[in-house]
Amino acid sequence: MTSAVTTDKSARPGYGQLLRTPGALGFVLPGFAARLPFGMLTIGILLLVQHTTGSYGSAGIVAAVTGISMALSAPLMGIFTDRFGQSAVLIPVVLTHTAAVSGLAVLALMDAPLLVLALAAIPTGASVPQVGPMVRARWAAKLQGSRLMPTAAAFESVTDEFTFVVGPVLATALCTGVHPAAGLFTEATLTLLGGLLFAAQRATQPKPHAPSASGEKRAFALSSPGLRVLIFAFLGIGAVFGGMQVSLAAFANEIGNPGANGLLYGIFAAGNMIAGIAMGAITWKIGPRRRLIVGYIGLTAVASVLWAANSAILLGALGLVVGLCIAPALITGFTMVEQLVPANARTEAFTWLTGSIAFGQAIAVTLAGRLTDAHGSSYGFLVPAAATVLALTTLLVLRGKLAPKAPSRIVKSSAPIAPKVIRNTVNERGMGHRVPVTVD
Numbered sequence: 001m002t003s004a005v006t007t008d009k010s011a012r013p014g015y016g017q018l019l020r021t022p023g024a025l026g027f028v029l030p031g032f033a034a035r036l037p038f039g040m041l042t043i044g045i046l047l048l049v050q051h052t053t054g055s056y057g058s059a060g061i062v063a064a065v066t067g068i069s070m071a072l073s074a075p076l077m078g079i080f081t082d083r084f085g086q087s088a089v090l091i092p093v094v095l096t097h098t099a100a101v102s103g104l105a106v107l108a109l110m111d112a113p114l115l116v117l118a119l120a121a122i123p124t125g126a127s128v129p130q131v132g133p134m135v136r137a138r139w140a141a142k143l144q145g146s147r148l149m150p151t152a153a154a155f156e157s158v159t160d161e162f163t164f165v166v167g168p169v170l171a172t173a174l175c176t177g178v179h180p181a182a183g184l185f186t187e188a189t190l191t192l193l194g195g196l197l198f199a200a201q202r203a204t205q206p207k208p209h210a211p212s213a214s215g216e217k218r219a220f221a222l223s224s225p226g227l228r229v230l231i232f233a234f235l236g237i238g239a240v241f242g243g244m245q246v247s248l249a250a251f252a253n254e255i256g257n258p259g260a261n262g263l264l265y266g267i268f269a270a271g272n273m274i275a276g277i278a279m280g281a282i283t284w285k286i287g288p289r290r291r292l293i294v295g296y297i298g299l300t301a302v303a304s305v306l307w308a309a310n311s312a313i314l315l316g317a318l319g320l321v322v323g324l325c326i327a328p329a330l331i332t333g334f335t336m337v338e339q340l341v342p343a344n345a346r347t348e349a350f351t352w353l354t355g356s357i358a359f360g361q362a363i364a365v366t367l368a369g370r371l372t373d374a375h376g377s378s379y380g381f382l383v384p385a386a387a388t389v390l391a392l393t394t395l396l397v398l399r400g401k402l403a404p405k406a407p408s409r410i411v412k413s414s415a416p417i418a419p420k421v422i423r424n425t426v427n428e429r430g431m432g433h434r435v436p437v438t439v440d
Helices: 015-019 024-035 038-053 056-084 086-109 114-126 131-142 149-177 182-199 225-254 260-281 288-303 312-340 343-375 382-397 419-423
Strands: 003-005 437-439
Touching: 015 024, 015 149, 024 131, 024 149, 024 182, 038 056, 038 086, 038 114, 038 149, 038 182, 038 225, 038 343, 056 086, 056 114, 056 131, 056 225, 056 343, 086 114, 086 131, 086 182, 131 149, 131 182, 131 312, 131 343, 149 182, 149 260, 149 312, 225 260, 225 288, 225 312, 225 343, 225 382, 260 312, 288 312, 288 382, 312 343, 343 382
Parallel strands: none
Antiparallel strands: 003 437
16 A cells, blocks of 8 residues: 655745645735724724723733733634634624624714623624634645645745735824724724625635544644643734834824824734745745744844834834844744644634734733823733733743644554654644655
């Protein structure tokens, strides 16, 4: 009996080869349209609620409730998606989110009490469509065992960061130049149109993994120790996003130029996007676990000095470097899911990671908002500094959990196979693609 896993080595992995994957453009383009509004949501809430209440602390609370609600609901949405299919879950979620965001914006304009706004933020966050994890799950299904998986992870990070370049700038321009609620109403409209368009692309969605009649047990992503370590690492990344959003907005107001907020955050996100492009274009010779740790060390070092920036130019430069350091950690973490989590739980795994980012962002928005109200923007930047230190410490202590497991499938053979041969088929350097394995 012969079982083989092979990969195409005729061409160097790259974005061109990735996008030539059959059916890829059919979900990549609608997927981008559907996730663009996500980059507008938190900043849209912050700017609207701060405008109506005059408090960054209150705005941070509403944004935090939205993020926590999303973080708690995202894994459940991932489980349902793995079981019932993407379109079946996405359509009702998109409709619910459109209504929830519109309702929150109306309540804010009516000067509703903070408690009412916080309650309205719960369905707003819980219904955020998990389009990014769905796109990543489609790549994982199409590129199973391919050398293009790291390239796909880098491409998705670039796409995510492009939305965080365009989204905050667009939301800020709408909120400051058109109407304070224009950012949220635009987010709701784009979510509706983009989400329904993506849901219509049924041909490339992964097959649902419903329980089989043979009693096959469904794998749960959170049972992977490696994924749990990645969740802690991604909490720190989320804290950087949240702390930067609040503190940059406060800094722009302190220098008398609120419109600079979108530019400063755009520079930060652009750094992430540039690094993401480079990550996908490089053929790495070091393993993903080492790349993750090195990237996180750089992120922690730069995030720890943001509080000292006293000019827009310096803050923009530091923000750019922070963005450059986020991409290696973010991309590598998403890439590692292929080897750490079973195929029938990958959408759930991706939603745990995106939910972790949202949860870290929510906590950071709340803490940074309170610190900013009390002491100014420089204190708000202490939040991403502290969060990355804690996450890096956890990552270093538990880095052994990130080693990929050897294949659990047992293949019967007439001749014994030495354990050393089996161990050599999977190693850290091999993560992100599968090496050829032949069993006779």
